[in-house]
Amino acid sequence: MTSVADYYAGKNVLITGATGFMGKVLVEKLLRCCPQVRALFLLVRPKAGQSMQQRVDDMIKCKLFDRVREDDAHFHRKIVPISSELTEPGLAISPEDADKLAACVNIVFHCAATIRFDEPLKHAVQLNVIGTQQLLGLARRMRHLEAFIHISTAYANCNRKHIDEVIYPPPVEPRKLIESLEWMDDRIVQDITPRLIGNRPNTYTYTKALAEYVVQQEQDKLNIGIIRPSIVGASWQEPFPGWIDNFNGPSGVFIAAGKGILRTMRANNDAVADLIPVDVVINLTLAAGWYTAVHKLVPRCPPGPLQKHHVMSSFKRNPLEQAFRRPNANITSNYLIYQYWILVSHKFPALLYDLVLRLTGQKPQMMRIFNRLHKAISLLEYFSSQDWEWNSENVNMLMAQLSPEDRKVTFNFDVRQLNWPEYIENYCIGTKKYVLNEDMSDIPAARQHLRKLRNIRYTFNTVLVVFIWRVFIARSQMARNIWYFVVSLCFKFLSYFRASSTLTN
Numbered sequence: 284m285t286s287v288a289d290y291y292a293g294k295n296v297l298i299t300g301a302t303g304f305m306g307k308v309l310v311e312k313l314l315r316c317c318p319q320v321r322a323l324f325l326l327v328r329p330k331a332g333q334s335m336q337q338r339v340d341d342m343i344k345c346k347l348f349d350r351v352r353e354d355d356a357h358f359h360r361k362i363v364p365i366s367s368e369l370t371e372p373g374l375a376i377s378p379e380d381a382d383k384l385a386a387c388v389n390i391v392f393h394c395a396a397t398i399r400f401d402e403p404l405k406h407a408v409q410l411n412v413i414g415t416q417q418l419l420g421l422a423r424r425m426r427h428l429e430a431f432i433h434i435s436t437a438y439a440n441c442n443r444k445h446i447d448e449v450i451y452p453p454p455v456e457p458r459k460l461i462e463s464l465e466w467m468d469d470r471i472v473q474d475i476t477p478r479l480i481g482n483r484p485n486t487y488t489y490t491k492a493l494a495e496y497v498v499q500q501e502q503d504k505l506n507i508g509i510i511r512p513s514i515v516g517a518s519w520q521e522p523f524p525g526w527i528d529n530f531n532g533p534s535g536v537f538i539a540a541g542k543g544i545l546r547t548m549r550a551n552n553d554a555v556a557d558l559i560p561v562d563v564v565i566n567l568t569l570a571a572g573w574y575t576a577v578h579k580l581v582p583r584c585p586p587g588p589l590q591k592h593h594v595m596s597s598f599k600r601n602p603l604e605q606a607f608r609r610p611n612a613n614i615t616s617n618y619l620i621y622q623y624w625i626l627v628s629h630k631f632p633a634l635l636y637d638l639v640l641r642l643t644g645q646k647p648q649m650m651r652i653f654n655r656l657h658k659a660i661s662l663l664e665y666f667s668s669q670d671w672e673w674n675s676e677n678v679n680m681l682m683a684q685l686s687p688e689d690r691k692v693t694f695n696f697d698v699r700q701l702n703w704p705e706y707i708e709n710y711c712i713g714t715k716k717y718v719l720n721e722d723m724s725d726i727p728a729a730r731q732h733l734r735k736l737r738n739i740r741y742t743f744n745t746v747l748v749v750f751i752w753r754v755f756i757a758r759s760q761m762a763r764n765i766w767y768f769v770v771s772l773c774f775k776f777l778s779y780f781r782a783s784s785t786l787t788n
């Protein structure tokens with residue numbers, strides 16, 4: 284049995300989406316744990332005034348690559364950036380680069396995609412479907428290709444309740460959709476998008492389902508592997524715990540909750556989301572690359588439950604700086620209760636805060652932040668308030684194929700060993716350190732700030748009670764009667780419990 288690292292020795296690997304969250308972790312892991320890999324060809328586009336070379340240079344300077352740097356200061360020599368825009372004809376790769384890739388690439392990892400839930404259909408199809416088709420076209424030219432690994436999502440078939448590790452028939456024949464979109468005006472496409480995506484929640488899951496089908500069409504010509512991760516979160520162990528670099532999915536929710544902005548969300552109360560650490564997904568992906576070179580595979584990453592109380596307690600121990608309120612979120616599956624909390628815990632404090640800003644001559648901003656937050660959580664709601672049953676037989680089979688060293692250490696993707704409270708703690712600290720760039724030495728000041736917020740809340744509540752008392756109780760006989768009735772009822776209950784506890788003692 285060869286080890287996974289042995290398989291990658293001397294191999295030329297092509298990666299799309301290498302500048303993204305998962306792509307970066309994939310590049311790092313390959314360089315660190317498969318040191319004999321020959322070259323990594325990264326398809327990167329110039330962006331925001333930076334050339335592709337500058338972008339790659341910036342990427343490898345980031346903290347994520349510290350461990351690789353320690354092992355080999357010249358690791359960058361193995362990285363070969365190739366200029367490419369996946370939405371352009373021929374992927375906008377120069378003919379010389381295309382010929383070079385066709386001559387030497389052994390494994391392709393296709394990570395690039397638009398993962399926005401509000402992406403216009405035309406653009407999502409252009410990148411997620413046509414981009415994938417074009418990459419497959421290039422792969423067919425690769426004379427030494429051993430495996431093509433496509434990163435899909437566990438939610439590509441989220442319109443089903445039970446999802447097996449198979450490719451389901453597509454919602455529409457991709458070729459027909461692409462032909463229609465070519466002549467359709469953007470406004471018409473926007474109008475018909477809800478009809479087209481049907482019972483899927485967004486263009487992302489719809490186009491990822493089409494991409495899976497497009498990949499499957501090549502299965503007679505290429506060795507295809509498809510990976511379906513659920514919601515990918517911060518790293519568990521590698522290269523260090525808690526690494527995360529974006530606001531997507533749960534990370535944005537965590538940060539908004541840690542800052543005390545998000546106080547309610549609609550979700551299943553027990554297991555609110557299927558979370559999987561990014562290093563686990565990447566270990567599985569690399570193992571699947573090795574295995575697919577010989578067999579075909581559709582594994583899905585086994586997720587774990589995300590529980591809200593770990594998030595809250597973690598942010599109370601390691602608070603974020605300048606929180607708006609103390610972290611405390613109310614997760615509910617009930618629509619009316621949710622609307623109540625939105626009003627009381629989001630809109631009312633935002634209005635109050637904006638009023639204070641106006642009175643002190645500053646620009647109001649809180650209501651605008653909450654409107655954006657509400658848009659974001661409404662898009663995530665579909666995923667946080669439902670359950671799916673997933674089959675993971677291929678994942679278990681793949682695990683059994685690994686050598687004991689790979690299975691337990693180097694390419695471990697067994698999440699049963701994961702300690703969830705510890706993982707969530709590291710995740711929350713990771714959002715603080717790596718997404719918000721906050722200093723851990725500021726934690727005492729952040730705690731002090733939370734204490735100040737708690738005192739403000741107590742003062743506010745006391746003033747509110749006194750105000751209500753003055754306005755209603757002191758002025759109306761009926762309110763007074765109700766008040767005395769409630770107080771005497773509470774008193775009776777208290778006396779009863781005191782008496783019964785004395786009896787039992």
Ligand SMILES: CCCCCCCCCCCCCCCCCC(=O)SCCNC(=O)CCNC(=O)[C@H](O)C(C)(C)COP(=O)(O)OP(=O)(O)OC[C@H]1O[C@@H](n2cnc3c(N)ncnc32)[C@H](O)[C@@H]1OP(=O)(O)O
Nearest residue numbers: 398399400436530531532533535540556591612659666667
């Ligand atoms: C509370 C307890 C715990 C309970 C836990 C419950 C958790 C449930 C979580 C459920 C998650 C479900 C995920 C489903 C996953 C499907 C998995 C996948 O396959 S695929 C993967 C899943 N795919 C996704 O997750 C994608 C989902 N995201 C989207 O689709 C869009 O971001 C959007 C539509 C939500 C907002 O669009 P838009 O309003 O246009 O905003 P932009 O995005 O353009 O960002 C503008 C700027 O704001 C910045 N920023 C962002 N957030 C925050 C924040 N929270 N704060 C501060 N800042 C934030 C951002 O960096 C940017 O800065 P800059 O670059 O301009 O400087």
Ligand SMILES: NC(=O)C1=CN([C@@H]2O[C@H](COP(=O)(O)OP(=O)(O)OC[C@H]3O[C@@H](n4cnc5c(N)ncnc54)[C@H](OP(=O)(O)O)[C@@H]3O)[C@@H](O)[C@H]2O)C=CC1
Nearest residue numbers: 300301302303304305368369370394395396436512514515
């Ligand atoms: N994150 C998650 O929770 C999950 C992700 N997935 C899948 O994993 C894969 C990676 O996701 P993730 O890393 O989170 O996504 P990111 O958004 O972080 O990265 C997307 C990558 O795709 C590249 N890209 C986007 N558009 C183009 C384009 N037109 N031409 C060339 N490259 C482009 C981006 O490059 P650039 O830097 O230039 O923008 C970036 O490198 C995706 O296929 C996604 O569907 C699946 C399940 C969950």
